[in-house]
Amino acid sequence: MPSHDLDAPRPRKSRVPGVEMEIYVDWEHPIEVEDPPNSQRPAVMVRMPAYVAGGLSHELHSLETIRGAVGGDSSEWAQVARALLAAARMAAGSDRHPELADLPPADLPPPAGCREIAPGGIV
Incomplete structure (x- = not known):
C-alpha cells in the first residue's frame, strides 16, 4: 500500500x-x-445532485444483480445501492425525477431468450 x-x-x-x-x-x-x-x-x-445519485444507485444495483446471477456475493454493494437511493430521495425533497424510482427486486426472472441463470452464468 x-x-x-x-x-x-x-x-x-x-x-x-x-x-x-x-x-x-x-x-x-x-x-x-x-x-x-x-x-x-x-x-x-x-x-452530486439527487437525481445523479439516484441514477448511480440504479447502476450499482444492475451491476450487483449481474454479479449475483453469475454466482458472486453481491450483498454489500446491493446495500450501498439502497442506501444511496435513500439519501438521494432525502436530498431531493419534493423534487420528482425518474432516477429516484424504486430499485427492481433482486429476484427478477432471467431476461427474455435465456433459459436459466446458472452459477456459471446465463445459459
Missing part, C-alpha cells in the same frame, strides 16, 4: 466534463479504514 503523504498538494475539487458531480479529498474529516487496521485516512468525497 502506498504511504500516506500529508504534504501532497491538495486540490479543492475536480469535475468530470458532462457529469454533474464534484470529487475531492476531505482532509479535515478522515474516515476509519480497515486497511491498515485501526487507522484513519482522508475520505474521498463525491458531491
